[in-house]
Amino acid sequence: MFEELSNLHKKCFPNKPWSADDFRELQNSGCEIIMSQNGFIVYRIVLDEAEIITIGVNPEMRRQGIASAMIGIIEKSIKNQGVKKLFLEVASNNVAGKKLYENCGFLPVGLRPKYYDGVDAILMSKDI
Template identity: 40%
Template structure:
């Protein structure tokens, strides 16, 4: 999948399997064209990060539902963390919905720590908006292997 349009479409399709509010192919194409954006991908999942100076941010981590709880999410974060360290990053940030227990558990196992909160950040069609928790991982960290 070397064609950027094909790649963006494939990422959007996988993202749609993983999230209720998926990103479009054009959003992925735009992100992939930006400097400092790195993609780590496997057949059943991917993680997209952005690097700026000595900081990196996970923009999205998507794993197909049938591949969840197999260690794929951990392997993706570990791989992209190593790449970020190699490019000079000392911290990796992310936002996660406060009600996303599975993602919070994954990030906790990987060593992410609370760094802040964005009140009512994630809209929910069937209820009130949910806070985003800001998490940080200090790099290089001794990441557990999946």
């Protein structure tokens, strides 16, 4: 699973690929990982809050609702575990990411200037 995750991550983030060991470490440090044939989502729960660490969909399979569906699935699951708020960070120049999260009901709540190699990170959250 970790090799497949790493291969798919490379397709989604060619400039910052994560290795199989990176994913192994994330899981060992308490992150949840969901992977399907064409997408993955990594998140972490801390008490009654959770954070989406990363999400990606195979470039050939985008705009078919896969990312929105994965977010919907984890929202249901974490709500059942008592989570009240979901956070994430997205690069301010990531048009697809920003639109996806807006569509899923996330609102901007902060800015981390020059967080990603000189590009601002927008902090977003959603009450669930």
